[in-house]
Amino acid sequence: MPHQAPPPSASPDTSNEPRRRLMAALANATPDRLAAALAPFAPLPAHEMVRAPETGLVMVRGRMGGTGAPFNLGEVTVTRCVVRLENGVAGSSYVMGRSKQKALHAALVDALWQNPALTEAVEREIIAPLASEAEAADATVRAETAATKVDFFTMVRGDD
Amino acid sequence: MYVAVKGGEKAIRNAHRLMATKRRGDRSVPGLTLDQIAGQLAIAVTRVMGEGSLYDEGLAALAIKQARGDLIEAVFLLRAYRTTLPRFGYSEPVDTGAMLVERRISATFKDLPGGQLLGPTFDYTHRLLDFKLAADGELDTPLTAEVTETAMPRVTDLLSGEGLIEEDVQPEETAAVGDLTREPLSFPAGRDLRLQNLARGDEGFLLALAYSTQRGYGRTHPFAGEIRYGAVEVEFFAEELGFAVPLGRINVTECQMVNQFKGSAKVPPQFTRGYGLVFGQVERKAMSMAMVDRSLRCEELGEERTAPAQDEEFVMSHSDNVQATGFVEHLKLPHYVDFQAELDLVRRMRGEWFDRQAADQAAASDAIGSGATDTSEKEAAE
Known part of the structure; x- marks a missing residue:
């Protein structure tokens, strides 16, 4: 069955942006780094497994010519998990790779973050450090790449 | 049997x-x-x-x-x-314009916004074996430089304002996207299926096809408009959450080939394009893919189909190295019974051949004999 694209939303919904930013920071961390980031919240909060970590595939799409119609490029391994804390809040994760531990940790952080009493602490203790590390790594890539930028100069011919 | x-x-x-x-x-x-x-x-x-x-x-x-x-x-x-893993679904299309660029070059425009960034490349090396590497000695750390421009518009977006270069066709939002891992290949195939096929195709096969177009078998006159390599975000629309979840990043190489420009009754002359997108820094393949993509668009662009690289059935049916190696290498497996049957057949055919040969020889020698002797003997023989 060809996949039907989700219907376009009438106006861009930005209400999920903070949660998307959280999920991006978690997804870009290595499993070990995420485990370490959770340390300030140890022991892990009591939780019920709604959907135990499961590894599967997501077919990555590109666009023809970069901006045209979509096509299927190839798959990527993704692990997902859903947990429910004792307060009833459900946390979800979808992270690239096969680390079940990372998916569980990401779902727990998502659940903790949704508790208004903990949102700020999660942002400060987990998300901000991960995001700034990721930014620093990107800045290094940009700076190293910038050093390989070509400076053209024109050779002036001797005659005339 | x-x-x-x-x-x-x-x-x-x-x-x-x-x-x-x-x-x-x-x-x-x-x-x-x-x-x-x-x-x-x-x-x-x-x-x-x-x-x-x-x-x-x-x-x-x-x-x-x-x-x-x-x-x-x-x-x-x-x-x-x-094949052992479940499929969760399809990602949102990745945005290569928002790539964290590690390399970006254009062979068509010297001074483009963002500049020519060589990044980690084998280009301009002398291809001399480096014996220091064998000893794994000290390594210089990469130099850094101040980042002055961060926007890295695609070259094709720069030219398209003037109409000199064809623009990407905007999709109908609900149009289905073909998936080779879900439906068997059938022809004619849309560009979506062709690109998916090429993206997973054998690098050597695509390289040879791209090379064949340069040597005249379906010439398309390509320029490397842009090659960029770096990390792109992958997002997945999770139904239960109701928004696109960032999954992390992957590295991809994108190649925009810019090609000649005949135009048609409906379209004025303009540069046409071929597109390549592959996982990782596999530049040779991204370039080959873009060239083969362009040559497979021959019909759409009103070109005569004369060469293998323009024949989608030929290209798509032979690009997959797992299929190809499966069929070629299966010849190693025991074919004793098949071969026995062929052996019997060739024995029978040889028997018949020798019988026929003998009969022909006999007839010929009869004829020679009859020609060399007088008619009385021939009559006697009959």
Whole structure:
């Protein structure tokens, strides 16, 4: 069955942006780094497994010519998990790779973050450090790449 | 007719055991770790991920180790593994315009916004063996420079304002996207299926096809408008959450080929385009893909179809190295019964051939005999 694209939303919904930013920071961390980031919240909060970590595939799409119609490029391994804390809040994760531990940790952080009493602490203790590390790594890539930028100069011919 | 023959189990078991020892090599030499393979044979790893159509460095590194560096065997292992996993769905299309660029060059525009960034490349090396590398000596840390421009517009977006270059066709939002892993190949195939096929196609095959178009078999006069390599975000629309979840990043190479420009009754002359997008830094393949994509658009662009690289059925049916190696290598497996049948056939045919030969010879010698002697003898013989 060809996949039907989700219907376009009438106006861009930005209400999920903070949660998307959280999920991006978690997804870009290595499993070990995420485990370490959770340390300030140890022991892990009591939780019920709604959907135990499961590894599967997501077919990555590109666009023809970069901006045209979509096509299927190839798959990527993704692990997902859903947990429910004792307060009833459900946390979800979808992270690239096969680390079940990372998916569980990401779902727990998502659940903790949704508790208004903990949102700020999660942002400060987990998300901000991960995001700034990721930014620093990107800045290094940009700076190293910038050093390989070509400076053209024109050779002036001797005659005339 | 198939006849089941049993036997060889012990030989197979022992052969695999021997292979495992050979794979390990000299035990006084440390074994390779997957991190070493993923980190130091990165281009082999991304080639396996691309042709295996599965982005997972750890799995690709394991496959390369298991396959003793036989990359097509490694691709096969990865393809087999992916069939064991459930499919969660399809990502949002990645935005290569928002790439964290590690390399970006254009062979068509010297001064483009963002500049020419060589990044990590073999280009402009002298291809001399570096014996220092054999000793694994000290390594210079990369230099850094101040980042002045961060916007990195695609070259094709720069030119398209003037209408000099064809623009990407905007999709109908609800249009279905073909998926080769879900439906068998059929022809004619849309560009979506062609690009998917090329993206997982064999690098060597695509390289040869692209080369053939340069040598005149379906010439398209390409320029490397832009090649960029770097990390792009992958997002997945999770139904239960109601928004696109960022999954992490993957590295891809994108190639925009800019080609000639005949135009038609409906379209004024303008540059046409071929597109390549592959996992990892596999530039040769991204370029080849873009060239073959362009040549496969011959019908759409009103060009005569004369060359293999323009024939989608030929290209798409032979680009997959797992299929190709399966059919070629299956010839190694026992064909005793098939061959026995052919042996019987060729024996019978030879028997008939010799009989016929003998009969012809007899007839000929009769004829010669009759020609050389007088008519009375011939009559007597009859």
